[in-house]
Amino acid sequence: MTVSEVMPTGNREDEIQIYDLHKSFGDLEVLTGITTTIHRGEVVCIIGPSGSGKSTLLRCVNLLEQPTKGRIFILNEEITDPDADVDRLRTQMGMVFQSFNLFPHLTALQNCSIAQVRVLKKDPEEAKRIAQENLEKVGLGDRGHSYPAQMSGGQQQRVAIARALSMDPEMMLFDEPTSALDPELVGDVLSVMRDLADGGMTMMVVTHEMAFAREVADRVMFMDGGVIVEEGPPGEVIRNPKEERTRTFLARVLDPTHVHPTTTKYDHPDPQKTAGFEVRGLSHHGE
Amino acid sequence: MSAISSTTTVAPRKKRLSPRKRAQRFRIVQYAVLVLAVVLAALTIDGHQLQQVFFRPDLIVQTIGPELGSAFLNTIIYTTGAFILGLVLGTVLALMKLSQVGPYRWLATIYTEFFRGIPAIIVLLAFSLMGVAFPGFSFPFDPYGAVWVALGMVSAAYMSETIRAGIQAVPKGQIEAARSLGMSPGMSMQRIVLPQAFRIVTPPLTNELVLLTKDSSLVYVIGLFASGYELTKFGRNLANSFANITPLVVAGLCYLVITLPLTYLVRRMETKQRKATR
Ligand SMILES: Nc1ncnc2c1ncn2[C@@H]1O[C@H](COP(=O)(O)OP(=O)(O)OP(=O)(O)O)[C@@H](O)[C@H]1O
Ligand SMILES: [Mg+2]
Numbered sequence: 147m148t149v150s151e152v153m154p155t156g157n158r159e160d161e162i163q164i165y166d167l168h169k170s171f172g173d174l175e176v177l178t179g180i181t182t183t184i185h186r187g188e189v190v191c192i193i194g195p196s197g198s199g200k201s202t203l204l205r206c207v208n209l210l211e212q213p214t215k216g217r218i219f220i221l222n223e224e225i226t227d228p229d230a231d232v233d234r235l236r237t238q239m240g241m242v243f244q245s246f247n248l249f250p251h252l253t254a255l256q257n258c259s260i261a262q263v264r265v266l267k268k269d270p271e272e273a274k275r276i277a278q279e280n281l282e283k284v285g286l287g288d289r290g291h292s293y294p295a296q297m298s299g300g301q302q303q304r305v306a307i308a309r310a311l312s313m314d315p316e317m318m319l320f321d322e323p324t325s326a327l328d329p330e331l332v333g334d335v336l337s338v339m340r341d342l343a344d345g346g347m348t349m350m351v352v353t354h355e356m357a358f359a360r361e362v363a364d365r366v367m368f369m370d371g372g373v374i375v376e377e378g379p380p381g382e383v384i385r386n387p388k389e390e391r392t393r394t395f396l397a398r399v400l401d402p403t404h405v406h407p408t409t410t411k412y413d414h415p416d417p418q419k420t421a422g423f424e425v426r427g428l429s430h431h432g433e
Numbered sequence: 434m435s436a437i438s439s440t441t442t443v444a445p446r447k448k449r450l451s452p453r454k455r456a457q458r459f460r461i462v463q464y465a466v467l468v469l470a471v472v473l474a475a476l477t478i479d480g481h482q483l484q485q486v487f488f489r490p491d492l493i494v495q496t497i498g499p500e501l502g503s504a505f506l507n508t509i510i511y512t513t514g515a516f517i518l519g520l521v522l523g524t525v526l527a528l529m530k531l532s533q534v535g536p537y538r539w540l541a542t543i544y545t546e547f548f549r550g551i552p553a554i555i556v557l558l559a560f561s562l563m564g565v566a567f568p569g570f571s572f573p574f575d576p577y578g579a580v581w582v583a584l585g586m587v588s589a590a591y592m593s594e595t596i597r598a599g600i601q602a603v604p605k606g607q608i609e610a611a612r613s614l615g616m617s618p619g620m621s622m623q624r625i626v627l628p629q630a631f632r633i634v635t636p637p638l639t640n641e642l643v644l645l646t647k648d649s650s651l652v653y654v655i656g657l658f659a660s661g662y663e664l665t666k667f668g669r670n671l672a673n674s675f676a677n678i679t680p681l682v683v684a685g686l687c688y689l690v691i692t693l694p695l696t697y698l699v700r701r702m703e704t705k706q707r708k709a710t711r
Pocket of ligand 2: 200201202321322
């Protein structure tokens, strides 16, 4: 079957269907044939070395990057179709960025309500109520009138999650949501994400937090060189990887002495907290 | 190579003053020159004559009156109208420069280069003669309309560059966040990027307003009824009829009343922005 003959399954449980996705930047082939389906309520954690194409995959799903080849169906509607109503489909997918990308000229509440009013055409009062609800959900009910610059990174990221949730999306895409945070702020964001997962949200999460992946993911996807090298339940992929490349990668990131590049930018990472987190992850490893 | 450098370091040096001593001596020289200049000025300049030419009290009193008020107001009206027009047109040009469509970019670039490259006074003269060149044609709000359009078109060329830089200074992640919430490209620009861009360019645009306030003085070259006089034309006419410079000095001081607070505001905004980005 060629890609052009692919039809969406039509099953409403198959929320994201990706067929033979390719993406090149000029001569650089970043994704070289990704095929997978993400089901309703499933939490998929994507792990892999830097430059393996994790962010690109996520950004292709909501068409922030235009795929070079291949087809993607969101809720059985093709988002890669040139005639697709991309803006409407995007309201179904909340996206959380590594660098938060909150709107600095708007308060937390306005960040969470502007798209409801402008895109979903909700009544401003109603939008504000929903925004407040979601801020409470992420533990920031009292910070609605703060501007992003007045909040810590962890708080900003939680507002960003609330902003995405305020559109009442079917699924959420997270691109390394905790990589830009000081270690002591990571926990709050992860716990919000854990609550979301427990609430049945469909989630694609690019992350370096192995403990989170192990505890929360239904499926772990290991990417390297633009392909999915291995995927399966965390118990298999993280504890018992079949592929050599997966093993090498995991050995590196699970090494307690290893500091991931994205965490090296802090001047004084709290060694105790970092170590504690890794140890917590490893204790699960041996259970 | 090493031989050369070793000779230069080894070579016996003239005894030099320490840098601190040298700076001190230089300061003393500067003060000496200043004192000399003041003494010379006091000896040669006739203070009374100076006052009679530049600050004659009776002429100051005669200059200050309802007509000065009207001239002051006209300067503000010419400037404000031109600024608003320039801002709108400048924003359009900035968006054209960032457009995906080649011809828009070229047009905007040609426009900018043209109007930045020719004297504003030529544009002003050209527009003031439109009514003569096209019989029956006249700008609305005569005489303000022609001036607004002429000065607005010139300042738009300058402002478009500033605004374009402001738009580009907004991080790409802002558009991505807006688009990922389902906003269209136009809405993302209008609701997310432009408000941030204008915040960034408020200080340089206020500087542009200061320049425009002074450029509104060019209006004196076009034919006007007395009701359309602004500060420069008004001051010049009085200076001519009194054969004295005092009215021009008063007019100049009136410009300072407008421009000094604006420059002060710019400085405050800039310090605030510097603090915010630290
Ligand atoms: N807009 C772009 N233009 C050119 N090359 C790009 C672009 N975006 C990504 N790339 C390249 O594509 C490759 C994959 O990038 P991607 O961001 O998807 O990796 P990643 O797996 O998310 O890595 P990381 O863990 O560092 O975030 C990298 O080599 C990157 O340099
Ligand atoms: Mg990435």
